[in-house]
Amino acid sequence: MSMSTELTMWADGELRSRYNMSATYLVEPINSKECNVNYAGISAQVNLDTRSCTCRQFDLDHIPCAHAIAACRFYNISYWVVPNHISDKVVLPPKTRRPTGRPRKVRIPSSGEGKRTSRCSRCGQYGHNRKTCKRPIP
Numbered sequence: 320m321s322m323s324t325e326l327t328m329w330a331d332g333e334l335r336s337r338y339n340m341s342a343t344y345l346v347e348p349i350n351s352k353e354c355n356v357n358y359a360g361i362s363a364q365v366n367l368d369t370r371s372c373t374c375r376q377f378d379l380d381h382i383p384c385a386h387a388i389a390a391c392r393f394y395n396i397s398y399w400v401v402p403n404h405i406s407d408k409v410v411l412p413p414k415t416r417r418p419t420g421r422p423r424k425v426r427i428p429s430s431g432e433g434k435r436t437s438r439c440s441r442c443g444q445y446g447h448n449r450k451t452c453k454r455p456i457p
Contacts, residue, residue, distance in 0.1 A: 326382075327410070330382055333380075333382055334383070337382075337384060337385040337388055340385040341385040341386070341389035343358065344356050344357065345357045345358065346389050346390055346392075346393040348393070349364075351394075352366060352367045352368045353365065353366050353367070353368075354390045354394075356386040358385075358386075363384075363386040365377075365386050365389075365390040367387070367396070370383075372384050372386050372387050439452050441454065441456075442454045
């Protein structure tokens with residue numbers, strides 16, 4: 320599968336969903352690079368120079384939040400440069416080892432589950448099976 324961006328599939332998917340969400344946001348400009356973005360009574364202030372938003376999602380994962388995308392749409396900014404400290408990172412899968420031995424076939428019961436008691440098919444009582452039943456054969 321080839322990707323059209325420098326981002327991972329997760330980041331590309333997040334960016335696409337945030338882009339779709341930002342279509343309905345209302346943008347009120349403050350100055351040339353700052354604006355107030357409103358949606359459903361919730362307000363967020365976006366600064367495109369410092370790449371920050373009051374929702375803090377933009378600051379934490381370095382991917383533009385829906386508010387920042389709405390501001391970019393308002394100011395007709397069509398490109399976004401991924402910061403070097405993000406694009407230079409090499410992400411490798413975690414180092415794991417398979418446990419030794421044969422894999423388990425029986426599931427591990429949770430803490431709330433008790434042991435199942437066996438039921439005798441001959442007499443119908445619990446606690447023993449047909450082979451160890453002490454009742455006389457009817």
